[in-house]
Amino acid sequence: MSCIEEKFAQLRATYPKELNSSLVMPFLRIMLDEKKSLGESDAVFIANYLGLPAMQVKEALTWYTMFYRHPVGTHVIKVCRNIACSLMGAERIIDHLSQKLGIKPGETTADGRFTLLLVECLASCGTAPVMQIDDTYHEQLTEAKIDQILKGLS
Amino acid sequence: MTSERIFFNFPVTADSHTLKAYQGRGGYQALENALKTLQPIDVEKEVMASGLRGRGGAGFPTGSKWSFVNKKAPVVYLCCNADEGEPGTFKDRWIFEHNSHQLIEGMILAAYALNVRNAFIYIRGEFDLSFRRLMDAMSEAYKAGYLGENILGSSFSCDIRVMQGGGAYVCGEESSLYTSIEGFKGYPRNKPPFPAVQGLYKAPTVVNNVETLANVPWIMTNGAKAFSAMGTEKHPGTKIFGVSGHVKKPGLYELPLGYPLKKLIFEECGGILNGKELKAVIPGGSSTPILLPQDVETANLDAECLSTYRTMLGSGGVIVIAEGVCMVRLLHTLSRFYAHESCGQCTPCREGSAWMNDIISRIVAGKGVKGDLESLERITKGIMGNTVCALGDAASMPVINFITKFRAEFDYYIEHGRSMNDGRLEI
Numbered sequence: 260m261s262c263i264e265e266k267f268a269q270l271r272a273t274y275p276k277e278l279n280s281s282l283v284m285p286f287l288r289i290m291l292d293e294k295k296s297l298g299e300s301d302a303v304f305i306a307n308y309l310g311l312p313a314m315q316v317k318e319a320l321t322w323y324t325m326f327y328r329h330p331v332g333t334h335v336i337k338v339c340r341n342i343a344c345s346l347m348g349a350e351r352i353i354d355h356l357s358q359k360l361g362i363k364p365g366e367t368t369a370d371g372r373f374t375l376l377l378v379e380c381l382a383s384c385g386t387a388p389v390m391q392i393d394d395t396y397h398e399q400l401t402e403a404k405i406d407q408i409l410k411g412l413s
Numbered sequence: 414m415t416s417e418r419i420f421f422n423f424p425v426t427a428d429s430h431t432l433k434a435y436q437g438r439g440g441y442q443a444l445e446n447a448l449k450t451l452q453p454i455d456v457e458k459e460v461m462a463s464g465l466r467g468r469g470g471a472g473f474p475t476g477s478k479w480s481f482v483n484k485k486a487p488v489v490y491l492c493c494n495a496d497e498g499e500p501g502t503f504k505d506r507w508i509f510e511h512n513s514h515q516l517i518e519g520m521i522l523a524a525y526a527l528n529v530r531n532a533f534i535y536i537r538g539e540f541d542l543s544f545r546r547l548m549d550a551m552s553e554a555y556k557a558g559y560l561g562e563n564i565l566g567s568s569f570s571c572d573i574r575v576m577q578g579g580g581a582y583v584c585g586e587e588s589s590l591y592t593s594i595e596g597f598k599g600y601p602r603n604k605p606p607f608p609a610v611q612g613l614y615k616a617p618t619v620v621n622n623v624e625t626l627a628n629v630p631w632i633m634t635n636g637a638k639a640f641s642a643m644g645t646e647k648h649p650g651t652k653i654f655g656v657s658g659h660v661k662k663p664g665l666y667e668l669p670l671g672y673p674l675k676k677l678i679f680e681e682c683g684g685i686l687n688g689k690e691l692k693a694v695i696p697g698g699s700s701t702p703i704l705l706p707q708d709v710e711t712a713n714l715d716a717e718c719l720s721t722y723r724t725m726l727g728s729g730g731v732i733v734i735a736e737g738v739c740m741v742r743l744l745h746t747l748s749r750f751y752a753h754e755s756c757g758q759c760t761p762c763r764e765g766s767a768w769m770n771d772i773i774s775r776i777v778a779g780k781g782v783k784g785d786l787e788s789l790e791r792i793t794k795g796i797m798g799n800t801v802c803a804l805g806d807a808a809s810m811p812v813i814n815f816i817t818k819f820r821a822e823f824d825y826y827i828e829h830g831r832s833m834n835d836g837r838l839e840i
Binding site: 273316322341345380383386 | 488497498499500501502503505506531533537538539540541542574576577578579580581582593594595596597598599614655656657658659663664665695699730732734738743746747749750753754756838839840
């Protein structure tokens, strides 16, 4: 926990007291980056640290989709399935990834390397179809391009 | 910075996003000039006179929005809405990746006009390069004395804090956005009170889109007159249009407002993919009503003209759909999205968007029944106007529109249990 607390303290020092509650989102993000998925105790920890009601942080944790509450794989693959990507072959891309990884969307491979998620618009419609692996965007996808990208991942 | 473009007026290179490059293009001179020679009210007046309207979707006059704020209030907040989430919209990313400083300078000018000490940029949690480029630009701006205490030796101080979202579409709604900044789940709030009176932490608050704020340095440099000389009389300036879907050259195009939609699709974007015919166009992000080919012949891209076609300019996210696409399955991608993104606060939207998606899912699965379309219409009536924010309306409008404009396709799908276009989305 100490590394997280260090980061918390660093950020908190740059926020005036009246904006204390605005640290909830950034803290959840810092915690997520460290732990990959979050639970109730994490929300309580943040609430206690900031002196806020535990329920407020718990609600935030469970309401935002990016704060995973289940363990995810080493790499999280998010494929856009919204309108622009659909028009450019998102279904084909999703099927290919599913087949290649041997899992359905929402699942994690048995070796824990990959989690496949379907997400809504990633704001990259001009270069559809699009997926995001961990933080990085991969645009104008084709089946061959996906194979290459997956091969290049450790 | 005197070209007829406000954004795409420099060649993008490996370091064109840096402070040095921005300064080389005349960047931060508007800020220096304002702090030395102008009163805050002068900045507001110039923006008011330019006729700048919000670029995020609603198109509200920016100067008016600023004028509603009591600048003598003990605290005033400015929030930049960078939660770019409306399907079809990808313009703000370009600003972050290639010219974050233009936004930062615009925000400092806005903060000066509004007497803001603490400002926020609420950026989509998924953004990666955009976020990194923004953070780099922020530290450059702090180091150069454009942000922080006593900016450029003046008595004006301002801090900008960047907050990453959590993946909620609704947080692009202004009250949801500042509720999220306050560290809560992003439930939108009832209006009134409007944010200009009571917003973030109950203080007067202005929420402006990225592109809106990034226009401000250009306006202060070149003057309101030069700005209002571009575009149309009622909707001046340029706009970054993001074209996606079935065109040969999708991407971003900065054009004067009022630009003909047909020219954008068939000249700028090279026409329809694979030489197909045009079937429909969504002009301003997924929740704006859809246009048919005959509308595209004559429609211009500005708020007034598009309102005569009963649609909206929205965020400028133009989605082009070619002949052969199954509109039933296409609507399903949208109904699924809105059902997923409904925040859960208002019953009509929470339940209604899910019901609509259930019905459309059933039709797509070949199990539609007679009366489904009437049920959908009835549900939209129950949602629209009965919710705190506009997400319910946004979820309803595509449903009504698709059903009305492509009725035969829906009837066929329900009657035969299959698509008359083989269920194709890709062409």
